Amino acid sequence: MHERIVRLKKERRAVILAHNYQAGEVQDAADFVGDSLELSRQAAATRDAEVIVFCGVHFMAETAAVLAPDRTVLIPDPKAGCPMADMITAEEMIRWRAEHPGVPAVCYVNTSAAVKAECDVCCTSANSVKIVDSLPGREVLFAPDKNLAAWTATQTAKTIIPWDGYCYVHHNIRAQDVREAREKHPQAEVWAHPECRLEVHALAHKTLSTGGMVREARATAAEEIIVATEANMIYRLAKENPGKRFYPAHELAFCANMRKITLAKLAGALETMTQRVVVPPDIAARARVAIERMIS
Ligand code: 13P
Ligand code: SF4
Numbered sequence: 001m002h003e004r005i006v007r008l009k010k011e012r013r014a015v016i017l018a019h020n021y022q023a024g025e026v027q028d029a030a031d032f033v034g035d036s037l038e039l040s041r042q043a044a045a046t047r048d049a050e051v052i053v054f055c056g057v058h059f060m061a062e063t064a065a066v067l068a069p070d071r072t073v074l075i076p077d078p079k080a081g082c083p084m085a086d087m088i089t090a091e092e093m094i095r096w097r098a099e100h101p102g103v104p105a106v107c108y109v110n111t112s113a114a115v116k117a118e119c120d121v122c123c124t125s126a127n128s129v130k131i132v133d134s135l136p137g138r139e140v141l142f143a144p145d146k147n148l149a150a151w152t153a154t155q156t157a158k159t160i161i162p163w164d165g166y167c168y169v170h171h172n173i174r175a176q177d178v179r180e181a182r183e184k185h186p187q188a189e190v191w192a193h194p195e196c197r198l199e200v201h202a203l204a205h206k207t208l209s210t211g212g213m214v215r216e217a218r219a220t221a222a223e224e225i226i227v228a229t230e231a232n233m234i235y236r237l238a239k240e241n242p243g244k245r246f247y248p249a250h251e252l253a254f255c256a257n258m259r260k261i262t263l264a265k266l267a268g269a270l271e272t273m274t275q276r277v278v279v280p281p282d283i284a285a286r287a288r289v290a291i292e293r294m295i296s
Contacts, residue, residue, distance in 0.1 A: 035211030087165035
């Protein structure tokens with residue numbers, strides 16, 4: 001399968017981007033593996049490839065399509081959506097903003113391009129505090145993740161008005177899971193993803209995006225780490241740090257949508273040049289403003 005992908009990639013002049021939560025074999029077939037922010041940057045910087053195959057969920061592939069409008073963006077399974085991104089629609093965002101005139105709106109990258117088009121600026125879990133602090137005024141609307149909003153609020157003097165969305169994978173990790181993992185691994189540090197509940201952050205030594213976890217895993221002196229995030233994150237952490245041990249805070253914290261992308265579907269996408277991710281130009285133009293504001 002790998003050989004077939006390498007051959008097709010050359011024929012199609014394609015580049016393969018994969019999120020840190022992708023299955024190990026998909027990560028191993030990718031040219032670049034990263035967190036949401038890194039993948040957005042990579043999509044924007046991909047100049048020599050004609051095709052971007054995005055191994056992640058749909059909103060991520062949409063972001064790539066918005067940032068690289070002259071390239072063909074493919075997603076190996078178009079049903080790989082993000083339930084949190086689906087918790088707010090563009091119409092809901094427009095109504096919400098009308099209820100809070102003059103208040104800037106931040107949308108997490110885990111939103112559709114249509115929602116991004118209605119916001120002032122995007123953020124990822126790696127930069128939510130910086131983005132919120134960069135905005136004028138005292139109040140900020142923040143959608144859709146109430147957990148990321150709550151954690152960001154602990155790091156800024158701004159008043160954050162949250163939308164009532166959440167990621168079920170992170171929301172289902174409870175303080176009790178972390179306590180149990182610590183009982184099994186008393187020497188371990190605890191790292192939590194910003195999408196976790198505040199009760200989990202209260203027990204964590206560090207709060208890190210998936211990209212932050214990758215960097216911290218190389219830098220830390222800790223030899224054992226419990227990670228409160230999607231359990232597949234451990235694949236990359238363990239592969240790059242063979243001397244350290246990583247444990248999931250919750251063994252079943254798997255994102256069913258990330259798992260829809262398989263090596264066979266990746267090869268199929270390159271073979272047939274489907275499924276193409278297309279964002280209507282008027283929506284793309286407005287979403288691009290919010291994403292580029294974040295990147296700059
Ligand atoms: P990162 O931006 O930390 O990669 O997390 C995004 C996420 O949860 C993907 O769904
Ligand atoms: Fe969405 Fe959560 Fe899956 Fe990320 S892990 S794609 S936020 S459901």
